[in-house]
Amino acid sequence: MTQSHACHRISTSSTLSVWVLALALPLPAMAEFKPMNDGALSGVTGQAGVTIELETKLSIDRFSWIDEGSLNVNGLRLSGQNDTVLDNMKLTIDIAGDGEVLEHGFSEIARRANSGLLDPNNPDMADALAKYSVAGSFGKQFDSGDLVMHLGATDYGDPTSLEDYLQAVDFELAVDSVTSSGNEGSATLFSDILLQGHIGPTDLVIRNGGSSTRTLTNGNEVSGSELQLDTHFEITNGSLNWDAADVILLFNFAAVGIEGLQIHNRRGDDTLGHFGMASATAKLSRGTSAASAKEGLSVHDVEFRADIDMPVFKVGGTSIGSVQFTDFAITNTTMMVYGH
Incomplete structure (x- = not known):
């Protein structure tokens, strides 16, 4: 239910x-949703x-x-x-x-830094200003x-507080x-x-992208019309029992218990532009596999970047200490998904 x-x-x-x-x-x-052309849109207010x-x-x-x-x-x-x-x-x-130019990513942070509400000399602020300053506005061009x-948030709190923004x-x-x-x-x-x-x-x-297509580095052909996902987040406290499963087909963490889990991006050499938050991006579209010629859902340009802290790491119910990953990155990842 x-x-x-x-x-x-x-x-x-x-x-x-x-x-x-x-x-x-x-x-x-x-089922009744239909695309609207420019003529139809001209009659819509707002x-x-x-x-x-x-x-x-x-x-x-x-x-x-x-x-x-x-x-x-x-x-x-x-x-x-x-x-x-x-x-x-x-x-x-x-x-x-x-x-x-429309709002995207940390463009609101760039707008505040440009107006003097936040320190533009902070490396993350400077990166946001360079990335999201477009044609006299702040965002991304489409x-x-x-x-x-x-x-985003309805209320970000104090406009001079980066912490309020990130925890809104x-x-x-x-x-x-x-x-x-x-x-x-x-x-x-x-x-x-x-x-x-x-x-x-x-x-x-x-x-x-209309009916256009493009070819990925692995030879897969994908549609130029695609769904693009970009997100930032942080886990401040997490716990789970990993009873029997694999991680990306490489690590089996059976009988593992994790407490106090944190996922962020505040450590290492890969922090610039993320304001301490983990990030994930992916693109999804129709595609054709170069290896099998099968048509399916292409998931490409996948990236995940984070630092991961597991202060209590148990095996068989007994703590073996803490585990940390710094600059954990999944990149150059492409998947073609189809039925069999």
């Missing part, structure tokens, strides 16, 4: 919440964009993928920290004009017809267990997952 409680305040000024909104729509209604202020709390008793057996996510809950309402989120949605969604949206993700089942019985992969932290600027962009 799925339970969700949401309160939305919508104004017509200008990925987390996107999925909540999509799931809330009945399928027949979604063309400067749409802003959605969102408060929500989501719980799912069980989510299952069923094949010959099943993979089950049990007791999933997404909320604010300490099981409160996930709030103070603002989603802006725009359809870009040709060369239009092409005509690109759909741009930016998730707090969240808590809890999962009772992740299990697999089949004819042989069932097994628990993970259990007692709890992650608390903050959501930084998150962008979801659907690039309007």
Whole structure:
């Protein structure tokens, strides 16, 4: 059974919440969505964009993928920290004009640094100013017809406080267990997952590449129209039991317990431009594999950058000390996903 409680305040000024909104729509209604051409858009008021202020709390008793057996996510809950309402989120949605500059990433930080509210000499600030200063504005430049969604905060607090900005949206993700089942019985992969932290600027962009295609370095051909995800976040406290599972097919952490987990980017040589937060980017589009000629979903240009701290690392219920990863990076990663 799925339970969700949401309160939305919508104004017509200008990925987390996107999925909540999509799931809330009945399928027949979604089936009626049709693209609008320029002529149709000319008759719509409030063309400067749409802003959605969102408060929500989501719980799912069980989510299952069923094949010959099943993979089950049990007791999933997404909320604010300490099981409160996930709030103070603002989603802006725009359809870009040709060369239009729209809010993206840490562009709000660049705007504040430029106006003297934040120290422009801070290395991260200087990087943001260089990256997000475009044509006298602050953001990222887009092409005509690109759909741009930016998730930030409704209220960032003190405009001179970087800490207020980075901690404006707090969240808590809890999962009772992740299990697999089949004819042989069932097994628990993970259990007692709890992650608390903050959501930084998150962008979801659907690039309007028309029917164009491009070739990746591995030879895969992908559509020029693609979904682009960029997000920053940090985990300030997390715990889980790693009962039986692999990490990127290399490390098996069976019978491992982790407490006090933190995921950030405050250490090492890869911190510039991230303001201490972990980051993840990916692009998704239709693609054709150069190796198998199969058509499917291409997930490419994937990057994940973080420092990971596990101060309590247990094996078989006994602590073996602490584990740290510095400048942990996943790069040059491409996947082609298709059925068989």
